[in-house]
Amino acid sequence: MHKTKKIGIFLCSCGDTISQTVNYKKIIKHFNGLNEISVIEKNDFMCKPKSLIKFKKKIKDTRLESVIVAACSPQLKGSVFRKAIEEAGINYNMLSLVNLREQCAMVHREKNYATAYAIDLIESSIRRIKLNQPILSKTTKVNQTTLIIGGGFSGLQTAINLSNLGCKTILLERETSLGGSRNQSLRSTDNKMEFSLMDLIDKNIKKVNSNPLLQVFTQSELISLEGEPGNFKAVIKGKAKNKKTIRKNINIGAIVLATGCQNFFPVEKYGIEPSSQVITLSELGKLLNCKEDLKSINTVCFINGIVNDDQRLKGDKLLLRALELINKYQIQVYILCKNVYVAENGLEELYQQAREKGIVFLKYEDKKPEILLGKEGKKIKVLFIDELLVKDNVHYKEGEIIIPCDLLVLEEEIIPASGADKLSEMLQINCDDEGFYQQRNISLQPIFTNRKGIYTVGSCRGLKNINSTLDDCAMVSLEVHDLLKEKVIKYNLDRAVVDNDKCTLCLTCLRTCPHKAIQLENDAEPNQIKIAVNPLACESCGICVSCCPASAISLPGFENEQVTSEITD
Amino acid sequence: MDLKKKNDFIPKIIVLCCENSAYRAADMAGTLKLSFPESIKIISFPCIGRVEEIHILHALENGADGVMVMGCLEDSCKFLDGDGRTKKKIIYLKKILSEIGIEDARVEFHNIAPNMGTKFVELVTEMNKKIKELGPLFKKDNISKEESDFEKRY
Numbered sequence: 001m002h003k004t005k006k007i008g009i010f011l012c013s014c015g016d017t018i019s020q021t022v023n024y025k026k027i028i029k030h031f032n033g034l035n036e037i038s039v040i041e042k043n044d045f046m047c048k049p050k051s052l053i054k055f056k057k058k059i060k061d062t063r064l065e066s067v068i069v070a071a072c073s074p075q076l077k078g079s080v081f082r083k084a085i086e087e088a089g090i091n092y093n094m095l096s097l098v099n100l101r102e103q104c105a106m107v108h109r110e111k112n113y114a115t116a117y118a119i120d121l122i123e124s125s126i127r128r129i130k131l132n133q134p135i136l137s138k139t140t141k142v143n144q145t146t147l148i149i150g151g152g153f154s155g156l157q158t159a160i161n162l163s164n165l166g167c168k169t170i171l172l173e174r175e176t177s178l179g180g181s182r183n184q185s186l187r188s189t190d191n192k193m194e195f196s197l198m199d200l201i202d203k204n205i206k207k208v209n210s211n212p213l214l215q216v217f218t219q220s221e222l223i224s225l226e227g228e229p230g231n232f233k234a235v236i237k238g239k240a241k242n243k244k245t246i247r248k249n250i251n252i253g254a255i256v257l258a259t260g261c262q263n264f265f266p267v268e269k270y271g272i273e274p275s276s277q278v279i280t281l282s283e284l285g286k287l288l289n290c291k292e293d294l295k296s297i298n299t300v301c302f303i304n305g306i307v308n309d310d311q312r313l314k315g316d317k318l319l320l321r322a323l324e325l326i327n328k329y330q331i332q333v334y335i336l337c338k339n340v341y342v343a344e345n346g347l348e349e350l351y352q353q354a355r356e357k358g359i360v361f362l363k364y365e366d367k368k369p370e371i372l373l374g375k376e377g378k379k380i381k382v383l384f385i386d387e388l389l390v391k392d393n394v395h396y397k398e399g400e401i402i403i404p405c406d407l408l409v410l411e412e413e414i415i416p417a418s419g420a421d422k423l424s425e426m427l428q429i430n431c432d433d434e435g436f437y438q439q440r441n442i443s444l445q446p447i448f449t450n451r452k453g454i455y456t457v458g459s460c461r462g463l464k465n466i467n468s469t470l471d472d473c474a475m476v477s478l479e480v481h482d483l484l485k486e487k488v489i490k491y492n493l494d495r496a497v498v499d500n501d502k503c504t505l506c507l508t509c510l511r512t513c514p515h516k517a518i519q520l521e522n523d524a525e526p527n528q529i530k531i532a533v534n535p536l537a538c539e540s541c542g543i544c545v546s547c548c549p550a551s552a553i554s555l556p557g558f559e560n561e562q563v564t565s566e567i568t569d
Numbered sequence: 570m571d572l573k574k575k576n577d578f579i580p581k582i583i584v585l586c587c588e589n590s591a592y593r594a595a596d597m598a599g600t601l602k603l604s605f606p607e608s609i610k611i612i613s614f615p616c617i618g619r620v621e622e623i624h625i626l627h628a629l630e631n632g633a634d635g636v637m638v639m640g641c642l643e644d645s646c647k648f649l650d651g652d653g654r655t656k657k658k659i660i661y662l663k664k665i666l667s668e669i670g671i672e673d674a675r676v677e678f679h680n681i682a683p684n685m686g687t688k689f690v691e692l693v694t695e696m697n698k699k700i701k702e703l704g705p706l707f708k709k710d711n712i713s714k715e716e717s718d719f720e721k722r723y
Contacts (some may be wrong), residue, residue: 099596
């Protein structure tokens with residue numbers, strides 16, 4: 001049997017919101033006789049500073065061991081009472097909050113019933129608090145260095161943000177120079193948007209190279225990773241000046257993935273053979289650099305919307321290139337698309353400009369446009385059906401239109417950067433269907449991966465525009481700074497605990513843990529392995545506890561005994 | 570505590586909630602001043618994935634007439650797939666219950682978001698209605714008869 005603890009019950013009337021339906025006199029009368037309850041009193045507005053001081057004094061004077069506060073929802077003022085109780089010298093787990101406002105007084109109108117219900121709630125909370133044990137906290141040293149993988153736009157920006165916050169950072173880049181997509185797809189134009197982006201990247205590279213807090217490794221990759229958030233041990237492979245490969249061990253606290261995305265040209269989806277007259281959007285960018293190739297071209301046709309449905313993010317590039325063709329070289333441009341997406345900054349303006357300059361937008365529907373390749377050097381014919389010309393939905397021949405053109409520009413698919421799959425496998429990070437890193441929660445925790453201490457930034461989660469990438473970088477750097485700002489991390493020991501005597505090494509928990517916090521460890525005894533929960537990586541969800549067939553894992557605060565004590569009367 | 574009057578059956582329903590979604594939905598129902606049916610009891614968990622089959626069976630054994638398990642909406646669990654795991658457990662549990670002769674409708678799983686206060690009340694009232702039609706899980710007379718039979722035999 002458990003020892004009887006001195007329990008104090010504090011009832012908050014919340015300015016009559018609770019006490020107008022719940023009869024507090026009856027409750028006090030009900031609990032007054034019980035010998036395990038040493039204090040029971042009613043207060044008004046317990047969350048106010050004045051009453052909190054009284055509350056703390058009362059706890060100290062009567063030497064209570066556990067406290068029940070019957071007030072509003074623990075989601076609202078739970079942290080206030082928990083803090084107060086710690087200040088009064090009791091562990092925070094020895095506090096139980098009973099939700100009398102939201103889930104009793106506000107939903108049950110009948111007074112007698114509400115009072116009986118409140119008594120029931122307080123009784124079950126008493127049963128439970130008897131089983132509660134104090135939860136202690138622990139501190140561990142952390143390594144304050146951050147590793148950023150990928151030296152593209154997002155990687156550089158995050159590195160600079162972090163160094164501004166005073167964090168040491170290591171930047172890994174597998175190519176010979178920093179810059180990422182700047183070196184491949186972007187080009188110098190007079191367009192403001194593209195120019196400012198290039199300018200920003202160039203400035204960032206200069207800043208990164210001159211910053212003493214930043215260390216840059218080019219031509220190097222991450223090979224393996226072990227450890228816990230705050231204390232990762234990584235091995236990187238790099239190339240020295242004499243072209244020999246070197247392995248280097250580094251200790252880091254957090255990892256930011258900024259591997260980005262790449263373009264992929266799926267020729268099979270268009271059903272054509274590769275030809276010099278058919279190019280992609282990024283190839284057109286290169287072609288625009290040398291003027292002489294464009295002299296023999298009179299008409300250019302773009303086809304959009306076959307590979308990707310959502311064209312918002314690449315729309316600006318397409319319209320910019322089309323405008324350049326018509327402005328500089330007086331080339332007739334046709335754009336074939338399903339829908340024109342302009343729901344992005346500046347796109348509506350570009351679209352208006354394009355219409356005024358004489359770019360022809362043509363709409364096709366369910367049937368894909370056919371591409372008829374002629375002989376080399378002759379015009380390509382694009383055949384599609386304009387549904388406005390089809391009168392009775394039967395004679396589709398009426399709506400057939402053929403556009404002859406000298407150059408056909410097709411859109412590309414966006415896929416994760418090469419090697420992203422290997423990296424995710426090594427880091428044990430979840431990916432979505434297309435192979436992009438998966439965010440923990442699409443709207444609440446977009447930068448988090450399933451593992452604590454590993455974050456993603458930028459287009460490695462799917463294509464992003466500049467503004468949202470900048471937001472992302474700021475968010476990640478704040479989050480990393482929050483984790484590593486001090487030399488030690490303090491954490492509560494409310495994490496899952498494994499009883500190794502009961503454990504049969506079935507490895508169910510290893511598979512089910514969503515955060516990969518459970519690992520196999522070598523025991524001190526020779527040839528013995530054991531399951532160990534990493535307290536820093538664990539987020540105390542209790543999924544492993546419910547899955548363990550031998551019930552060898554327990555979660556302090558939510559053990560089977562405690563749960564059933566609340567369920568049963 | 571006598572909540573039950575004679576001849577008037579008030580079902581006792583236990584609602585196991587994820588503290589990140591369903592518990593907040595219940596709070597929201599309170600702030601919207603909606604009313605719960607009588608005698609539901611809400612118990613919160615850090616994640617609905619913590620719920621085990623044994624907890625639900627314990628509840629049914631100890632006087633509950635129905636158990637509702639409420640987790641986050643699909644693909645929005647803070648711990649990736651807590652709701653999916655529990656959903657599987659409930660399907661398995663329903664099979665066991667129907668094998669031992671208890672109506673499997675007494676246990677239900679629902680996905681709910683923290684801003685769905687009205688939906689929470691709708692679900693709970695619907696369950697309350699269903700359990701009222703089914704009647705109490707253990708009728709007192711039945712148990713005493715069975716027990717007396719048991720005593721006679723051995």
